Amino acid sequence: MNPIQEVNSPYIVEVTLDNVRDLIQQSMERPVVFDFWADWCAPCKALLPVLSKLAVEYNGGFILAKVDTEDQALAQIVMQFGIRSLPTVYVLHNGQPVDGFSGAQPESEIRKLLNKYCQPVQETEAELSAKEQAEQLIEAGQLEQAKMLLNDALGESPEDYELFLMQANVCAQLGDAESAKAIINGLPHDHKNSAKAKEVLARLSFSEIIKDAPDLATLEAAVEEDGSHSQARFWLAGRLVMAGNYEEAMKQLLTLMRQDRGYGDDTARKTLVKLFDMLGNENPLVGTYRRKLYQALY
Structure with a gap:
C-alpha cells in the first residue's frame, strides 16, 4: 500500500496498465477522475484525502x-496525459478529458467541478448490500475491488x-484456485455441497485456460478488432x-470451432463439451448449444 492511500472504497482505484483501458471505458457511463500524484509531493498528500472523501460521499x-x-510502468500514461506538474x-x-486542474484546490472548488458532470448519489438510492456491490464490481471486471469489499463484509458477517x-x-x-478451494472446503457441510459451491469448483477446471x-475487457477489444485471433x-x-x-462463452467457442477447427487440436469443440458436462443436461443452454454444435459439425 502506498503511503498516502488511506481510504478503501470500490470507487477508488489504483491505475495499472491492466485496468487503464477499462477505466476509460467506464467513463462512458460515469466520470472518471484521474489524479496524478507522487509520494514526494506535499500538495498531492493534501489533495488526495479530499478527493477520496468526495469519492466516498458521491x-x-x-x-x-x-x-x-x-x-515507471505508468510512464507512458503520464506522457499521454501531458503531465507537467x-x-x-x-x-x-x-x-x-473534459476538465481538470493543477495544484491543490479547496474542496468547494472541486465540488463545483464535479457537479458539472455528476451529483452525489443519495443514500436512499445507494444503500446496496455488500452482495449487490460485489456483484456490480464483478460484472465490471473489478475483481480486486470486489475481493476487498467481500473481505470487509465477511468481517462484519x-x-x-x-x-x-x-x-x-x-x-x-x-486464477487463485488454491484459495477458492480452501474457502469452499472451510464451509459447513450443507454449504460445501450446495449447487453453487459445486459450480465454483467445477469452474476451477477452466482456470488453467486463463x-x-x-483481462476480460482487453480480450473483448482484441476479438472485436481481429475476429480471426483464435488465441484471444x-x-x-x-x-x-x-x-x-456461460451463454456468451458457448457462442465464442462455437465461433472459434467454425473459424479454426484445427486450433489446439480441436480444443474449441472439446472445451465446449467440457462446459456442457459442467452445467449438466438440465441446463437449457446445454440443450440449445448441443444442437448448434451438432449443426456445425454435420
Whole structure:
C-alpha cells in the first residue's frame, strides 16, 4: 500500500496498465477522475484525502483513479496525459478529458467541478448490500475491488456463507484456485455441497485456460478488432466461463470451432463439451448449444 492511500472504497482505484483501458471505458457511463500524484509531493498528500472523501460521499457518482507518477510502468500514461506538474487532475467523460486542474484546490472548488458532470448519489438510492456491490464490481471486471469489499463484509458477517461463495468465485476468476478451494472446503457441510459451491469448483477446471490471459475487457477489444485471433477468442471464452457468462462463452467457442477447427487440436469443440458436462443436461443452454454444435459439425 502506498503511503498516502488511506481510504478503501470500490470507487477508488489504483491505475495499472491492466485496468487503464477499462477505466476509460467506464467513463462512458460515469466520470472518471484521474489524479496524478507522487509520494514526494506535499500538495498531492493534501489533495488526495479530499478527493477520496468526495469519492466516498458521491458513492459511485464518479470513479477516482490514482496514478502514481513514480511507477515507471505508468510512464507512458503520464506522457499521454501531458503531465507537467503535480498534482494534476483530469476528469474523463465519454472517453475524453473534459476538465481538470493543477495544484491543490479547496474542496468547494472541486465540488463545483464535479457537479458539472455528476451529483452525489443519495443514500436512499445507494444503500446496496455488500452482495449487490460485489456483484456490480464483478460484472465490471473489478475483481480486486470486489475481493476487498467481500473481505470487509465477511468481517462484519462471518456466518454469511453466500459471501464466502462469492469470495471463492472471485478467487477463481483471479486464477487463485488454491484459495477458492480452501474457502469452499472451510464451509459447513450443507454449504460445501450446495449447487453453487459445486459450480465454483467445477469452474476451477477452466482456470488453467486463463492462466496467462489478459483481462476480460482487453480480450473483448482484441476479438472485436481481429475476429480471426483464435488465441484471444479462446481466452475470452475462458474468462467468460469464469465470470459465469456461460451463454456468451458457448457462442465464442462455437465461433472459434467454425473459424479454426484445427486450433489446439480441436480444443474449441472439446472445451465446449467440457462446459456442457459442467452445467449438466438440465441446463437449457446445454440443450440449445448441443444442437448448434451438432449443426456445425454435420
